[in-house]
Amino acid sequence: MKIIDRYITRELLMPFTVIAVILSTLFSSFSSANFLAGAMSESLGVGAMLKVVLLKTVIALEVLMPISLYVAVVMGLGRLYRDQEISVLRSAGVSENRIIFAVLIVAIPVGIASGLLSIFVRPWAYEESYMMSAQAEAELNIDRFQAGRFYGSEGKGKGNGRVVYIQTKDGAGKQMKDVFHYMNKDGTSEIIVAKEAYQQEPIAGQRPQIHLLDGSIYRLMHSGTKDTVVHFEKLVYFTDSGNILNYRRKATATATLMKSDQPRDVAEFQWRISRPIATILLALIAVPFSRSSPRQGKSERSFYGAAAVFAIYYILSGLAQTWVEQGTISRVPGVWWLYILMALFAFSLLSTGFRQKLFLRR
Structure with missing residues (x-):
């Protein structure tokens, strides 16, 4: 990796790490507050409650990581634009494709990590969480x-x-x-x-x-x-601890879901394997929204535009999964129509002609 690529990736990894830690901490605090408000800590025990909160945080990472990367690209590249460092890099012969390549150096490993969490860690964490929650709800364990x-x-x-x-x-x-x-x-x-x-x-x-x-x-x-x-x-x-063995698709192994024809299983399977794709596409979509003029400083239009795009993606991802669960959409196209639209949108934003029209007024 060349020094320029290392510099850009460092500018992306630093805010990504900070944002991911902040979001994970907020999520853990919110989950802990819910447990305390629901009087679950008394019947479950403080140690077990903390374990459940940790499991729920691990489950949430598959969503928190793409969000963190999306915001990190907007913030990291935005700072380089505002400080005119991108202008200096371009004068030195660094092309737009080189910047996109540096973003992908970060986005691809983060996407793979998100996919591994979703495909392998998510089912295990859900199973452990279900078992501990079922014990709190149904098991009369006098030891605690x-x-x-x-x-x-x-x-x-x-x-x-x-x-x-x-x-x-x-x-x-x-x-x-x-x-x-x-x-x-x-x-x-x-x-x-x-x-x-x-x-x-x-x-x-x-x-x-x-x-x-x-x-x-x-x-x-x-x-x-x-x-x-x-x-x-x-x-x-x-x-009643035997009830925890009931079928729950979120705790089911991905290989088992892949063989199922049930709409809910299909939706869960496609959601898991789509995490790497969603992470990488969101990172690419964030690149155009990071651009700003050095004279204007931080562009509110870019910030609101990036927030609106992510909100639309979040709503559509929920709809896509729900439609597959309800059988409104079959296995094909399943949820993949959303990511085809995202890919077309990302490439259109990154294309030269559209980019010039979008940012000509800055």
Whole structure:
């Protein structure tokens, strides 16, 4: 790599790194605030909550990286234009194609990294996130519960969730007394109270279980049907952790999605493998919007134009995926019509004739 290419790529990598770190930090902070507001940290545990936030941030990187690169190209090349460094480079014989080549030196590795995240890391992160969220919503794991405190978690659906209370626990945390468990799901409330309880040692291949002694089950039917009360001497409570094995396409391996004919699977597969293409095309589209006249300094027209173009892309990418999911558009053209339009738009912006018309007034 020649010194000019290294200089331009450095001017792009510095803002890209800073913007990516800032966006990742903001996203992590927002996710943490959502967990705390939803009282999930109590039932999940602080350490597990931080792991879920980290997983969600990793998932978001496939979107945050193209955004960061797009803004970095506008800012990085924009500074070179404002400081007349591009003019100096052109007087030294550096062509427009050379600048585009330097942008691609950064965009292609970032696109590949975004693609690897989307194709391989995204399914794993979703699977881990689903499993931990399911444990917070459904699993009655007493190891994380302290005596004398109420713990709650929100389930899927309006009004769904559970509350757990344990009056006392022994030193080992396995023997409990005066246990209260409330769960509301799909219009039915269930209250379990027991004088004593203990957690069964986990056995490989079996679902976790808790043994409740000398208690009652109150099942309240909000639909108007008859309520029921059951008294028991011993009740074996199995957790609902088996539900986490249900099929979820976002956590499904990319190779499995590739073989599926289901519209939702096709949309998810095409979304994953389109990340490198989207990243590179966005970087190329950002190049014309970085140009500004040295006398004018920072051009507001370029900034608003770049923001508008990205907003349109974001809306169209969501529509393209939704249309494939709903079967409105088949596997071919799938979501690829959007990237064909983006490629044509990028090449038209970078062409000499269109570029002169667009920036002639500056």
